[in-house]
Amino acid sequence: MIENFGSALELVADPTTILVMILAALFGLVIGSLPGMTATLAAALLVPFTFFLDPVPAIAAIITMSAMSIFAGDVPSALLRIPGTPSSAAYTEDAFALTRNGKGALGLGVSLVASVFGGLFGSIMLIFVSPILGEFALRFTSYEYFWVAVLGLTAAVIVSKGAQLKGGIALMVGLLVSTVGLDVTLGFPRFTFGDEQLYRGVDFIAAMIGLFGLSEVLRAVTAKKGESMPIPRIEGAGMVRPTFRAIWRNKGRVGSGSIIGGVVGALPGAGADIAAWIAYAFTRSTSRIRPGKNAADDQRIAAISGASSANNAGIASAYVPTLAFGIPGDTITAILIGVLLVKGITPGPDLFLYQTDTLYSLYIIFIIANLLLLPLGFLLIRASGFVLRIPRSVLMGLIVSISICGAFAINNGYLEVGLMVIFGVIGYLFEKGGIPLAPVVLGIVLGPIVERTFMQSVIKTNWDLTEFFTRPISAVLIVLVILAIASAPMMGWLGRRAERATVLRAAQDQAAGADDGADMKA
């Protein structure tokens, strides 16, 4: 273990890797702090560059970028009341209220330090939990891999909160895209329309750039005229000490938030944003701050320290199922899996057996990325006003040019540019119709795995399907799949019912109140 660690450290300490991490960090901080630009967009734009890097720097770029952008998403929350990424949505109101009260820098500082602690906790959890699951996965055969992949696909649909059927349609579109090219059994060309270039299938990277990069630009350029937003001033100087004092006061919050984030993030399909919401609700409902002077602000800081540590912990622990089973926990891990597959690394138990160098470097990268977040995050808070002033029009131009170059560079050809445009239009239309994009990504990544393992299994047993159900580990996985499928529509239905009932009750209460008022007057 120690010698593995040593050689992994050598891989990470390489100047290229360090340089890549710093550049990816700055990129993630800028993209994350711009409202409407998500970490997924940043990952999609980063992928073409990782294409030319060795595996370790490529992984380092994506991990560093995602850790940075989740924190950076808090910046527009505090300054503009717009969450920069969905993970910041839970405490946007509180962060903005702190800014109004002149404590914007403190709020962001607390959120930063809590993020760092959460991220470190999630990394430690990743280091200890993923080998256990990986060992379990060693006993997997093609049957189990089939079910694990099905579980991953099911999770993809469940993540599409409130729109599971649309999520299912999106997943099928992704799976359909994954069938393009020569098939696994007979090498028969499918959906290639006679174009030999399509025999190798639809390139994953081109699809990602289109779905998340170009579609965002399409949406922005055809948007209706909105309002300009004033950027408030925040005093960045001299905030380090009060920040750490506030964190010390809320150490319990940071701890509970980290644990919630670590556990929720590791569940397939539940990402950092869900972790943040749960940690937020937990922190608020267990708040013991007594009313008095500044009580509201203290409560806000407590809530931020809980939720902000949770989302960064979730980012790291989302890699647990990714590494152990090769099943992505969210869109960014799906993109990472796509990158790893291109590099010839298959995530899953093999990683623990044969590629321990890569595995340990991944752990080290997580720790370094979270430590790097501390100084860079404080710099971002100081420079936030400046970053937010980057003109949107310029950014859109840059995204288009990077998208075209990235798609072109995949094979030095225009087929990928065309595919990128097609996926850009698909992404735009899906967004308009409220169809989630994450299942499309998971479908494209997991489609070949599902099909290959299924075909291998049935050919091996001459179409005896009972093997899929009678093996003990398979049975456990099937139960998980069924539970996941059953829980999703039920939760959605219960949630909608509760919301309607609450609104109705509020209206009734008000009606009763109004009646009382009328009686009093009479």
Place this chain on the structure above:
Amino acid sequence: MTAGDTMSATGATRGNLVISAASVAVGAVVIPYGASMPYIREGIPGPGLFPMMIGGLLILFGALLALTSVLAARRERRHHAELAAVAAGAGSPEDDSLSLASASVPESDGDVPVSELETVAVLDTDIGSDGARRWINGAVLMGGIVFYVLFAEILGFPLTMAILVTAIVWSLRAKWWLALTTGVLASLGLWSMFELALMVQLPDGFIQGF
């Protein structure tokens, strides 16, 4: 508020019906195409099996989406009718109070109101336009990419990309010098990064020998 909500709800139902029709249509095309693929042996499907299964699920999900959105629209209408009945009994309730109570920390007396916030600058998020301009912007973007694909080999990467980026930035109401600077810098930056650092051969066009 109620009228607007009902309007958008019908709009959403209509959108869902379009999606479900498209989904069923794709499924209906994919299944026969999958069935036409060769079989591994008599009666044992091979390459066509997965496309056929995907097609079947597309039809199923599409049909379920149509069904559920029609049912949801009906429930929502009934819910609004109930709300309206309650509201009619109490005069007109304020709209804001009807929203779901949020969990965030409630406003306290010590809070500074939004109007007194000291601001330093204005965020340039607003690149949207009204009316026909939106379609023109979309056309500039898509046309620009087509222009790039057609002309990159003739004019070369640096020039074509600079024109494309300048056109997009300028169409989003940026000042002409900002658009031009972005175009030139983006093009040169990407050229040096891909051509020199990553060793990707970008189209040279007539400017050869660099």
